[in-house]
Amino acid sequence: MTTAPESIPQAPAEGERAVYDAVLLASFGGPEGQDDVIPFLRNVTAGRGIPDERLEEVATHYRANGGVSPINEQNRQLKSALEQELAERGIDVSMYWGNRNWGPYFTDTFRQMHDAGHRRVLVLVTSAYAGYSSNDQYLEDFERTLKDTGLEGELTLVKVRQFFYDKAFTHPNAEFLAAGVKDVRAQLEAGGKPEGRIKVLFVTHSIPTAVAERQGPARIKEIFGTDVYTAQHQALADHLMDSVEEAAGLDHQVVFQSRSGDPRTPWLEPDINDQIEEDADSYAGVVVMPFGFISDHMEVIWDLDTEAKETAEEHGLAFHRAPTTGVHPEFVSGLVDILGEYMLDAEGRPLAAGEQTVPGDWSDLTGDGGWGTPLEDPSA
Ligand SMILES: CC1=C(CCC(=O)O)c2cc3nc(cc4[nH]c(cc5[nH]c(cc1n2)c(C)c5CCC(=O)O)c(CCC(=O)O)c4C)C(CCC(=O)O)=C3C
Ligand SMILES: [Fe+2]
Incomplete structure (x- = not known):
């Protein structure tokens, strides 16, 4: 059995525990009609050398479903389930949703949050594990979006930890x-x-x-x-x-x-x-x-x-x-517990805490020497 002796989750870093006025649900995005399919796939693979034949093949998966990925509707449902859970617990925070590869794009959501007067944003990414595509690439997206929108220094974003072990x-x-x-x-x-x-x-x-x-x-x-x-x-x-x-x-x-x-x-x-x-x-x-x-x-x-x-x-x-976690009530309330590790009340106490169930020291799961060019095309 491969288990580590100690159980250590990734704790919020210095300064990440704070009062937040917005929560951003950050996800992948997907097409919502036949005309969206190829532009969406070009967004996903931008500059990463995925051959055209592969794009055509992947397009058929979406085409068979009317050009619609279920992912956006699933994120709308997750967002409203989280809003309901936050409201039931009396946690006063506005929720937003934005994507890497399809609308609502991060650029629009960031502007919208800023226009509404939000400055400290807690970010929940729809990936349970730490890895380049599921963590670091999102952080790169956020940095680029802050530059593109001129909101650097205006919006502070903190991404919550991975949760596969929670x-x-x-x-x-x-x-x-x-x-x-x-x-x-x-x-x-x-x-x-x-x-x-x-x-x-x-x-x-x-x-x-x-x-x-x-x-x-x-x-x-x-x-x-x-x-x-x-x-x-x-x-x-x-x-x-x-x-x-x-x-x-x-x-x-x-x-x-x-x-x-x-x-x-x-x-x-x-x-x-x-x-x-x-x-x-x-x-x-x-x-x-x-x-x-x-x-x-x-x-x-x-x-x-x-x-x-x-x-x-x-x-x-x-x-x-088997199904995926989706809007399972324990998933939704458990995610709010994890958000609560970062959110302080008026007395400076965290609002809630998750619970690590998979043993191991899961702190600091990053690319050791940087990720380099993760998906270079060997034929290039
Ligand atoms: C680790 C990982 C997750 C899990 C973590 C997470 O959930 O974030 C994930 C999720 C997803 N991947 C998705 C779709 C696609 N991923 C692609 C391509 C790629 N994925 C990669 C990795 C991952 N991907 C990688 C290394 C590539 C190669 C190029 C690149 O780095 O981009 C391509 C391009 C075409 C192709 O398949 O070649 C598509 C269309 C969708 C949306 C599905 C929908 O529409 O409902 C979701 C949630
Ligand atoms: Fe993928």
Whole structure:
């Protein structure tokens, strides 16, 4: 079992505990109609050497869904659920929403917040893990947006910590795992294979191995024997398997989806489809846990509900795709607890606190020597 002896979350840094007047929900963004699809994909891949054939292929995933990604509607729902939870707790703060790749863009949201008189903004990013795409790239976006809007020195932004190790994220996922195992057991029973072996596949977004290798700190690489991006997922997967009774004795593995970029550039493996194929002779069913994501956006519904499901069916495996945290009540209230670690009341006390459930020292999960050029095209 790969667990660190100490449990240390990332604490708010000096000066990050303050009185805030706005909370920004910061996300990826997605197209909302057929005409948006290609401009959106160009925004996502700007200057990063994703081949046109790959863009065309990804476009078909969106086109099959009317050119609409579910992600924006999911973020609207998360924003209103957070607003409701904040109001119920009497926390007086205005909520905003902005995206990296589609409207409402950060530039518009930043101006809107400033026009409304807000100066100290607490930022919640819709990614549970620390990594270049899920953390640092957002910080780069915020810096560029402050420059572009001339709001440097006017708006102060503080991004809250990652939360894959917090009850906000682990409790709903534990519930999903238990339900998934029960469902696959029921499917096997109904199919006359009650003794069939079940495997739990924990799936997350692949990233280039070179980007993963640049991330520190070294202590985590030593404990887990892998890169820090994978280690965060491994720690949560192990924790869920340990804490969910229904999953006792089952095999599990962290696998990856949605690789892109130049085919010659190595990305983290195995791909979920390859792993399902490899496991087909040894197992009767799979529980797929998309715990790399917080909502059922396009990458989840395409790569898992379409592709991975087909792969499993081709090989006669029972299949269950677990939900993502979405607007699960424990997720929403747990996120407000985490926001509350940073927000001080009139007496200078934090309004709330999250709770670390995955053991380990998860402080300071950044790129050790800088990220370099994370996604350079080897053919360039
Ligand atoms: C780690 C990670 C997360 C998880 C953390 C997080 O949640 O933030 C994530 C989330 C998402 N990725 C998404 C969509 C896309 N990602 C792409 C491309 C890429 N993702 C990468 C990494 C990640 N991505 C990387 C290293 C690339 C290569 C180029 C680049 O660095 O940009 C591309 C380009 C086309 C292609 O797939 O090649 C698209 C369309 C959507 C929206 C889905 C929707 O519309 O519902 C979401 C939430
Ligand atoms: Fe992505």
